[in-house]
Amino acid sequence: MNTLLDIQNLSVAFDTDDGPLHAAEDVSFSIGHGEVVGLVGESGCGKSVTALSLLRLIPIPPGRILSGKVLFEGRDLLHLPTPELQTIRGRRISVIFQEPQAALSPLHTVGAQLIETLQLHLVLDHQAAKNIALDWLKKTGIPDPEERMRAYPYQLSGGMLQRVMIAMALMLEPSLIIADEPTTALDVTIQAQILDLLLEMKSRDTSLLIITHDLGVVWEMCDRILVMYAAKIVEEGPRDKIFTTPAHPYTQALLESAISLTSRSERLSSIEGQVPSPLSYPAGCRFADRCKFIFPRCRQELPPLYDVAPDHHSACFLCDPQRGRN
Amino acid sequence: MPPLLQINDLKTWFPIKRGVFSHTIGHIHAVDGVSLTIESGETVGLVGESGCGKTTLGRTVMGLEPKKSGTIHLAGTPLWPARHKDSMPLRRRIQMVFQDPYSSLNPRMTILEIVTEGLIQQKLIRARDRAEAAKRLLHEVGMEPSGLHRYPHEFSGGQRQRISIARAIAVRPELVICDEAVSALDVSVRAQVLNLLKDLRASHNLAYLFISHDLGVIRHIADRVVVMYLGVVVETGPASDVLDHPAHPYSRALIAAVPVPLGEKRKQNILRGDIPSSASPPCGCRFHTRCPYAIEACKAAPPPLKPLTPTSARLVACIRKNEI
Numbered sequence: 001m002n003t004l005l006d007i008q009n010l011s012v013a014f015d016t017d018d019g020p021l022h023a024a025e026d027v028s029f030s031i032g033h034g035e036v037v038g039l040v041g042e043s044g045c046g047k048s049v050t051a052l053s054l055l056r057l058i059p060i061p062p063g064r065i066l067s068g069k070v071l072f073e074g075r076d077l078l079h080l081p082t083p084e085l086q087t088i089r090g091r092r093i094s095v096i097f098q099e100p101q102a103a104l105s106p107l108h109t110v111g112a113q114l115i116e117t118l119q120l121h122l123v124l125d126h127q128a129a130k131n132i133a134l135d136w137l138k139k140t141g142i143p144d145p146e147e148r149m150r151a152y153p154y155q156l157s158g159g160m161l162q163r164v165m166i167a168m169a170l171m172l173e174p175s176l177i178i179a180d181e182p183t184t185a186l187d188v189t190i191q192a193q194i195l196d197l198l199l200e201m202k203s204r205d206t207s208l209l210i211i212t213h214d215l216g217v218v219w220e221m222c223d224r225i226l227v228m229y230a231a232k233i234v235e236e237g238p239r240d241k242i243f244t245t246p247a248h249p250y251t252q253a254l255l256e257s258a259i260s261l262t263s264r265s266e267r268l269s270s271i272e273g274q275v276p277s278p279l280s281y282p283a284g285c286r287f288a289d290r291c292k293f294i295f296p297r298c299r300q301e302l303p304p305l306y307d308v309a310p311d312h313h314s315a316c317f318l319c320d321p322q323r324g325r326n
Numbered sequence: 327m328p329p330l331l332q333i334n335d336l337k338t339w340f341p342i343k344r345g346v347f348s349h350t351i352g353h354i355h356a357v358d359g360v361s362l363t364i365e366s367g368e369t370v371g372l373v374g375e376s377g378c379g380k381t382t383l384g385r386t387v388m389g390l391e392p393k394k395s396g397t398i399h400l401a402g403t404p405l406w407p408a409r410h411k412d413s414m415p416l417r418r419r420i421q422m423v424f425q426d427p428y429s430s431l432n433p434r435m436t437i438l439e440i441v442t443e444g445l446i447q448q449k450l451i452r453a454r455d456r457a458e459a460a461k462r463l464l465h466e467v468g469m470e471p472s473g474l475h476r477y478p479h480e481f482s483g484g485q486r487q488r489i490s491i492a493r494a495i496a497v498r499p500e501l502v503i504c505d506e507a508v509s510a511l512d513v514s515v516r517a518q519v520l521n522l523l524k525d526l527r528a529s530h531n532l533a534y535l536f537i538s539h540d541l542g543v544i545r546h547i548a549d550r551v552v553v554m555y556l557g558v559v560v561e562t563g564p565a566s567d568v569l570d571h572p573a574h575p576y577s578r579a580l581i582a583a584v585p586v587p588l589g590e591k592r593k594q595n596i597l598r599g600d601i602p603s604s605a606s607p608p609c610g611c612r613f614h615t616r617c618p619y620a621i622e623a624c625k626a627a628p629p630p631l632k633p634l635t636p637t638s639a640r641l642v643a644c645i646r647k648n649e650i
Contacts, residue, residue: 042512043483159376187375187539189597192583213513216585243588257517258587267524268546270517274482 004207005054005093005176006030010068012046012053015061021278023049025231027068031176034205038222038239040213040254044275046231047211048098051178053078055089072176091121094169096179100161104153110164111149114171121172136167141193159186166194176207183217195221215258219243227251230275230286233305237312247314250287285316293318328402330533331364331387331501336396338379338386342605355604356382358557359396361631366500369527369534371548371565373541373580377601379557380537384503387535388422389413400501418448421494425506427486431478437464437489438474444497463492467522484515488522495526503535508543520547541584545569553577556604556612559631563640573634573642575650576613611644619650 010027013020024046031037039047052058054070054077070077072093077085097103105113114133118124124132130149137145140163153161162185169177179198183191198221202208210221218225218239225242227235227250235248246252256269273290276282284299285291291298297317306319317323337360339353357379364370372380385391387398389406398405400416407413421444424430431440438460445451451459461471467488478486487507494502504523508516524547526532538544544551544565551568553561553576561574572578579597597616602608608615610625617624623645634640634647644650 042514157376188541188580188583189375192585192597195585214585215513215587216589219587219589220585254513255587257514268517268521270521271514272518 002033003030004033004035004072006069006071007054008069008071010050010053010070011066012049012058012063013066014058014063016279018279020064022231022281023063023278024053027228027233029226029233029236031207031209033175034202034207035224036202036208036210036222038218038225039209039211039228040215040218040225041228042213042275044278045228047228048180050228051180051209051211052095054178055093055095056085057095087121090117090174091172092174093176093178094172094174096165096169096177096182098180098184100158100165100185101153103165104161106153108152109149110151110153110156114149114164114168117168118171132171133167136171137164139170139197140164140167141190142167159190162186163190163194166197170197170201173201173204174206176209177201178209178211180211182210182212184212184214191217215243215255227254230281231278232286232315234287234315235313236305237308237314241309241312247308247312247319248287248316249291249293249318251314253290328399329363330366330368330401331362331535332397332399333360333362333383333387334397334399336360336362336383336386336398337394338382338391339394352605355557355607357386358604358607360554360557360559362552362559362562364501364533364535367527367531367533368550369536369548371544371551372535372537372554373539373544373551374554375580375601376539377556377604378554379604380554381505383554384422384505384535384537388420388503389417414448418444418450418497419499420501420503421497421499422503422505423487423490423494423507425509427483427490427510428478430490431486433478436475436477437481440478440489441492441496444493448497450497459496463496466495466526467492468518482515484511484519487511487519491519491522491526495530495532498530499532501533501535503537505537506539507536509538509540516543523547541569541581553580556601556607558612558628558643559641560613560643561641562631563634563638567640573640573647574613574644575617575619579616619646621646 008028010024012024013022027050041047049058053065065078068078111133115126115129118129118132134145134149137148142148142160142163166182183194186194198208212218222239224238226233227248229250235251242251246255253271257271271290276286284301285303288294288298303315303317305313305315308314308319336357338357339355341350342352342354344351360383374380382391386393400420403416405416438457441463442456442460445459446453460474464471469485469488508519511519527534536547548565551562551565552559553574555576561568561577568577569581572581583597602615610627611629614620614624629643629645631641631643634642
């Protein structure tokens, strides 16, 4: 599978009154054509910041992209002049934002916003754009789409707005869709329709980066999974390996604490303790305080990503091939 | 002995007002004839899509919304008396934990004030014993007493939800209504809070009315499940039976739509379209507009909630329940 997007050593910080807050550190991964990659982790681990930084969508300042490259078809998006970047945003790489209420303009009808997006990127007259927009609204399963086109965002429920956002992101048929918690606000029945729609996009060779904390969604959608913890990627690998033989203790704990319809256990296992503050990360492994396998080296050094297999990496000293030899 | 909570044919309608004179032009039938009992120490899970009336049902039981008709009894006493004085002793026995741990705690009150306000109002402790009581409560929900004089914004979502729980159990209630109490929390924190709720249920002999759209959470905590659709109950029964072998076509569709890690692929084309408007619910069976098994007779009359088999604890509101 050839690479569509290649992210190398991306680091992002936000300036705060208490000093720089490192939201993403040394993040590297790639997405192939038609590949679905899942980015999972708890709130505040940096998964949304990572995804939004790819298109320079974080507020700068206070945000700062400290280093790294985001190569899309050979061009570095982090250093592309803004007008050129605008031809990629929405058209080639689109984003489904987490909060549709905040992402849509309250002063324009849903239809006007969909049509504007289409006319901005394609040469289309009003009627043609309207037909495309209507068609996509129908595909997202919104009841009575003609009526909804004339509605303002405040007149629609959260679930409907989310589907408007999804229609907006899909209708230009981009090469890559970044979906930030696309179905978190939706009921399972609507979620099922949206997941089917996204899978249909995948079958047309569209790549997807899905940010979520719902492991059921990840299992169903993704080919490959990235696990983030405290601003770093701690594990990366194919879906089946991550779910059946997770290598990093954090991934193991996360999977154990997941509640699913099929689990029978009386008591849920949970991860004790809390995520360290992003203003002062410890020198060693950031999961050390909550890890049940901790040994002295974990406190001293930050573990790099070790190869568990050629396609499976884990940032844990337990996976160090040199371990025990010296 | 009467059950802890008995709800009979409860209706909660909201008026739809239009025009300069705010004429009432119709009603949202949020809860439209629900009957339900909760025994002492029992956990009942209430599930359904957004807009099905599950939150309104919880709020009506709490007295936060006025009911249109029907009865609610707490251990034989009707809820809610008109006079404030009469309702106070009842309020002690029934408490609530809300969904949003950010907006459900007063930002201007310290944790000490938040968790002991009920105790003072109910005159269960004297003001000078406040700190002692608050420390004990924080300990019960697994928090450090050092947080007593801090404000809600200094805590994470999971900790705030623990504070909400401490506030709810402070007055030793018999029933706690949890409205999506863990939905806003991360996976690992959600597990911690669910375990806490289970521990408290055992140590305080609490009954829960647990409202959630997350069927995994319900399977984990509930003894019995009630499935609601458009303001009415379509199926009820022991949690494992309903979730493993749902009988009503709506329960089936709802459960089939949940993606499960390591599970089979979801079935395609499970349920299309949205929940119809509760201002004018469909005639007959309310689910007939989306039901794959609907026949002409389904449109004629609302199906009664009947046992699945003559001896079964499962009640299903579907006229074709035994043929599909």
